[in-house]
Amino acid sequence: MPGSDETPEPTWPSSDHDADRDTTASGDGGVTDQLRVPKVSNVDPPTIRVSKPAEPNRARQADPPTQQAATRQPPPQSPPPPQAAQQPPPQPPRFPAQQAQQVAPQPQPQQPQPQQPPPQPRQQPPRNQPQRQPQPQPQPQPPSQPQPPSPLGKPAGAGPPEENAAAEPAVARRGKGLRIGAVLAVLLLVATGVTLALPDVSNRLGLPWAPNAPKAEPPEPVAVTRDLRGPSEAEPAPTQAGVASALQDPASASVLGTLAGSVMDPDTGTVLWEREADRPLTPASTTKLLTVAAALLALDHGTQFPTTVVQGDEPGTVVLVAGGDVTLSSLPSGEQSLYPGAAHLDDLVTQVEQATGGGVTEVRLDLNAFTDDPSAPGWAPGDSPSTFMAPVAPVMLDGGRMDATDPNSQRYGDPTGELARELANRLGAKVGEPLRTSAPQGARVLGEVRSAPLAELVDRALLTSDNLLAEVLARQVAIAQGKEPSFAGAAQATLEVLGRNGFDVTGVELSDASGLSTKNRVPAAVLSELLAVAADPSDDDPRTAKLRPLLGGLPVAGGSGTLSDRYTDGPATEGKGWVRAKTGTLSGANTLAGVVLDEDGRVLVFAFMSSGTDIKAARAALDELTATLRGCGCR
Numbered sequence: 001m002p003g004s005d006e007t008p009e010p011t012w013p014s015s016d017h018d019a020d021r022d023t024t025a026s027g028d029g030g031v032t033d034q035l036r037v038p039k040v041s042n043v044d045p046p047t048i049r050v051s052k053p054a055e056p057n058r059a060r061q062a063d064p065p066t067q068q069a070a071t072r073q074p075p076p077q078s079p080p081p082p083q084a085a086q087q088p089p090p091q092p093p094r095f096p097a098q099q100a101q102q103v104a105p106q107p108q109p110q111q112p113q114p115q116q117p118p119p120q121p122r123q124q125p126p127r128n129q130p131q132r133q134p135q136p137q138p139q140p141q142p143p144s145q146p147q148p149p150s151p152l153g154k155p156a157g158a159g160p161p162e163e164n165a166a167a168e169p170a171v172a173r174r175g176k177g178l179r180i181g182a183v184l185a186v187l188l189l190v191a192t193g194v195t196l197a198l199p200d201v202s203n204r205l206g207l208p209w210a211p212n213a214p215k216a217e218p219p220e221p222v223a224v225t226r227d228l229r230g231p232s233e234a235e236p237a238p239t240q241a242g243v244a245s246a247l248q249d250p251a252s253a254s255v256l257g258t259l260a261g262s263v264m265d266p267d268t269g270t271v272l273w274e275r276e277a278d279r280p281l282t283p284a285s286t287t288k289l290l291t292v293a294a295a296l297l298a299l300d301h302g303t304q305f306p307t308t309v310v311q312g313d314e315p316g317t318v319v320l321v322a323g324g325d326v327t328l329s330s331l332p333s334g335e336q337s338l339y340p341g342a343a344h345l346d347d348l349v350t351q352v353e354q355a356t357g358g359g360v361t362e363v364r365l366d367l368n369a370f371t372d373d374p375s376a377p378g379w380a381p382g383d384s385p386s387t388f389m390a391p392v393a394p395v396m397l398d399g400g401r402m403d404a405t406d407p408n409s410q411r412y413g414d415p416t417g418e419l420a421r422e423l424a425n426r427l428g429a430k431v432g433e434p435l436r437t438s439a440p441q442g443a444r445v446l447g448e449v450r451s452a453p454l455a456e457l458v459d460r461a462l463l464t465s466d467n468l469l470a471e472v473l474a475r476q477v478a479i480a481q482g483k484e485p486s487f488a489g490a491a492q493a494t495l496e497v498l499g500r501n502g503f504d505v506t507g508v509e510l511s512d513a514s515g516l517s518t519k520n521r522v523p524a525a526v527l528s529e530l531l532a533v534a535a536d537p538s539d540d541d542p543r544t545a546k547l548r549p550l551l552g553g554l555p556v557a558g559g560s561g562t563l564s565d566r567y568t569d570g571p572a573t574e575g576k577g578w579v580r581a582k583t584g585t586l587s588g589a590n591t592l593a594g595v596v597l598d599e600d601g602r603v604l605v606f607a608f609m610s611s612g613t614d615i616k617a618a619r620a621a622l623d624e625l626t627a628t629l630r631g632c633g634c635r
Contacts, residue, residue, distance in 0.1 A: 284584030287515030341452030351447025378517030462553030474513030575627030
């Protein structure tokens with residue numbers, strides 16, 4: 001943010017606003033209507049696997065069935081091709097019924113009797129094919145007389161005529177016996193289960209599921225030892241001398257310019273190190289720590305801000321009543337915006353259409369929730385609209401961004417007008433003239449959506465250093481405190497809430513809630529005390545529970561938010577992943593305030609503020625300073 005020509009105060013905004021169906025072949029090879037054909041078979045099934053008609057006729061005339069079965073010998077054979085000489089089923093059938101059909105031959109005399117006449121020629125259905133769909137065996141050339149029966153237990157064309165002829169009847173008997181036994185076993189199990197399920201039987205036997213069974217007392221809870229532990233309280237506490245010794249060299253870096261700072265032990269409340277901690281300096285975006293602390297102390301953490309559409313005075317006219325939600329998403333319902341948990345304009349439109357039957361002709365806006373105060377003292381003309389700020393208003397889409405999916409998108413100069421046009425377009429209506437109005441008292445509500453809860457908005461405001469969100473939260477505090485929802489009213493309400501909760505705000509001057517203003521002044525001691533209360537491991541201070549969500553929003557060094565690209569070089573890498581802090585950067589001013597877990601497992605809080613320096617050099621020096629706290633036991 002460009003600075004004033006009249007003062008060397010810092011002026012430029014920072015960069016931190018700174019991842020079916022089984023189509024596998026069955027393995028049966030090719031399948032015809034009568035038989036399975038191996039994929040690699042070189043034999044033509046119809047011509048090789050069917051005997052000549054004349055030979056079986058002579059066999060039936062010469063020998064009775066018993067003699068034929070007893071005396072025939074397999075003729076010499078040439079070695080069959082692989083899978084054709086002896087082919088087991090390529091894979092078991094998928095269902096028991098099919099298995100039974102494949103194992104059991106078709107009903108015919110198991111042992112031919114001498115007294116019986118020779119069987120008449122008939123065609124057997126193959127074992128591989130369900131009998132409910134019989135089809136005649138295809139013949140390559142129509143024979144002049146009926147086809148002879150195949151050998152027992154083998155379908156026509158399945159192999160050499162006499163192969164394994166004597167063994168098949170025994171297989172059939174065994175298969176039939178197994179099937180009968182299996183059926184009887186299943187029936188017995190079912191009958192037993194049904195009997196035991198009867199209330200009278202289960203009650204007599206005292207079974208656990210009996211209706212009249214006595215109910216046992218629930219077991220005692222099992223003690224669980226936690227594997228994930230918090231910071232140690234048993235380790236030796238850091239000392240003032242230890243911290244002073246560790247910070248002596250990094251705190252003396254000339255690139256830090258004027259350095260003010262404070263380091264505290266939140267467990268004891270002891271100040272371990274300080275330098276000009278009471279001197280007010282430009283806090284830049286660490287101003288947001290004061291803003292969100294006041295919001296967490298003054299408002300319920302589950303508070304959600306509404307956007308409501310009501311019936312207007314004229315038929316077909318609807319009025320959107322702003323409630324302070326600047327995160328309303330323009331994306332289709334179900335798509336997450338840059339603000340997790342944000343309400344969607346589509347959902348609001350659906351409610352209105354259902355309530356009105358689609359008869360909306362005109363859209364207007366009620367923006368009376370906030371004072372019309374779009375810019376703060378100490379802001380440069382180019383600060384709003386910009387990629388990091390939009391004119392403050394009580395409602396807008398996607399934080400006023402032109403691209404709802406790009407966090408660095410340019411913002412609209414008239415975000416409320418853009419919202420009105422988008423709402424009218426989705427309702428098939430027009431924007432009313434004048435656009436701004438006041439909703440009728442007691443008007444019928446046609447639809448309403450709500451923002452994410454306050455605690456989630458606080459998290460977002462700190463993690464990404466969202467300037468607009470910080471200004472809106474401060475105005476909600478002002479409304480709750482009965483102050484004017486403007487820059488001045490929000491600043492006044494913030495200081496009153498902090499002072500009323502026991503924080504010494506002497507020397508604090510606020511012109512905005514985001515830290516864009518170069519006129520803001522905050523002592524480092526105020527920031528460190530605020531963080532120490534939030535990080536207090538005891539439950540003695542009632543403020544701690546309210547302020548604890550503040551810690552969750554702090555960016556992680558080298559990992560998230562505005563610290564994602566820091567702590568990556570040199571000595572500062574020792575703090576990567578261990579430091580969590582809010583950044584603040586304006587031209588000539590750099591601040592860093594947060595918490596760190598030292599190598600002994602103790603939590604320390606810190607606030608470092610430098611002024612009159614080069615931005616890049618001062619950032620690296622502040623990173624090294626806080627990483628030093630991580631590396632020392634400071635005893």
